[in-house]
Amino acid sequence: MSRFSRRDMLGAVVTTSAALGAAAVAQAEPKQLPIQSMKKTAQNATVYHCDFGDAGRFSQQLRNIGNHLAVYNNDPRALKVVIVAHSAGIKFFLKDLADTPWSQEQIDPQLVERMQTLSSHGVEVYLCKVTFSTLNLSHAKARPDEYITFVPSGIAAAAALQAQGFSYLKVG
Numbered sequence: 001m002s003r004f005s006r007r008d009m010l011g012a013v014v015t016t017s018a019a020l021g022a023a024a025v026a027q028a029e030p031k032q033l034p035i036q037s038m039k040k041t042a043q044n045a046t047v048y049h050c051d052f053g054d055a056g057r058f059s060q061q062l063r064n065i066g067n068h069l070a071v072y073n074n075d076p077r078a079l080k081v082v083i084v085a086h087s088a089g090i091k092f093f094l095k096d097l098a099d100t101p102w103s104q105e106q107i108d109p110q111l112v113e114r115m116q117t118l119s120s121h122g123v124e125v126y127l128c129k130v131t132f133s134t135l136n137l138s139h140a141k142a143r144p145d146e147y148i149t150f151v152p153s154g155i156a157a158a159a160a161l162q163a164q165g166f167s168y169l170k171v172g
Contacts, residue, residue, distance in 0.1 A: 030139045031149040033126065035156055040164040042080035044072065047161040049170040051154070053088030055108060061171040062114045069121050076122025082161060086128030086154025093125055095143050100135065112143075119147035128154030 046068065048061055065081055072079035085093060091102045092111060115125075125148045132139055132150075142148055151157040162168050 030127075030142055030144075033149045033151050033157075035152060035160045038151075038157065038160045038164055040080065040161075040166060042077055044078060045080040045161070045164070045166040046082075047158055047166040047168055048081065048083045049158055049168065050083050050085040050089035050092070051087040052172065053091050053102065054172075055092075055111065057172045058089075058092050059108075059111060059114075062111065062118060064169070064171055065118055065123060066114075069118070069123070074121040079122075080166075081118075081121075081123045082166070083123065083125045084128070084151070084154045084158045084161070085125060086131045089154075090127055090131050090142075093127055093143055093145075093148055094137075094141050096141075100137060100141075116145065119145065123147065124149060126151040126154065126157050128157070130154070 048065060050058065050061060052058070061083075065083075069079060069081065088102070091097060091100065091105075092107060092115070094100065094107075097103050097105055097107065115123075119125075125145075127142055127148060127150050129139075129150050130153050131137075132141070139150060142150075158168065
């Protein structure tokens, strides 16, 4: 039977803690998608433009996306949907609204749940890095949901997706 010294045990704890800390930092880093990497992966594809902060309008957008997906039997191989959010549209994808221009507001949890349901059918959200920079918000302020990815510019992403063959829709 081998014997471990306190120094060996302490070294193992420090090494394990450092590895776990590095993993947590890696997880905390939001996904990024360069404009050049945007591709159309389904025969039918649509980009929904979300630059508005009105909750009723956002709810309508989610309803439209749900109806759109239903026509394709909620099959992400048949229809790819991307929401590009910039300006006030990012607020629906933040962990909280503290220290933002919308700090006096609250996001209806049902909107978050509806978005998560849509994501289970392949809907993705691209958040604008320019907006986060302009508002002096950390990328860590975004929800860590798997379907959320940062893009260099929301407007550039919407245009790039259209160039790839995505249809463009804006609610309201």
